[in-house]
Amino acid sequence: RKEVEQDPGPFNVPEGATVAFNCTYSNSASQSFFWYRQDCRKEPKLLMSVYSSGNEDGRFTAQLNRASQYISLLIRDSKLSDSATYLCVVNGRNTGNQFYFGTGTSLTVIP
């Protein structure tokens, strides 16, 4: 079983739409969670950390459900510039110091 699983998409949404991505992780002892954004042929860049209480950064909201081992990312009022691949990342601290990445979810925002 993979450490982190994501729906690869693609998600094609019109500008202004709200879109949500989900991610599940297998290690219940995981302690740190993140969403990274990766543009085509570029490196991953940190979008936001995910906290148990949920957190928001502008149009982006991240949620963590430890009981279900589930992480989500909500993007409101989608912009063309949001088109990218969104990677769910979990730090499996008790199995070493590895950061485990999902395969990514592809988003295209259409004019």
Place this chain on the structure above:
Amino acid sequence: DTGVSQDPRHKITKRGQNVTFRCDPISEHNRLYWYRQTLGQGPEFLTYFQNEAQLEKSRLLSDRFSAERPKGSFSTLEIQRTEQGDSAMYLCASSREAGLNEKLFFGSGTQLSVL
């Protein structure tokens, strides 16, 4: 803060040749990671250093792969006797803070093509 720097950006080599990549982490970041990414996949962990000590290696890192960080600053990743399956983007990342607040900052990567 100049960011993580990787060199070269692209490398084309013939099967059986050796290649070496370099990574310069963000200044004062004591942790350095190497990842490999193929098309349609997320980055896969290869190895990580804390200062000059290599603390963890993935089973993906066969004996043809070796990484060093001799002075706890820059790191090199060498692949010997390259195979076509080694073709991938090799990403380096660094971090400063250990524990729950640790976050990875990536370089632009080295795209390796083995012909």
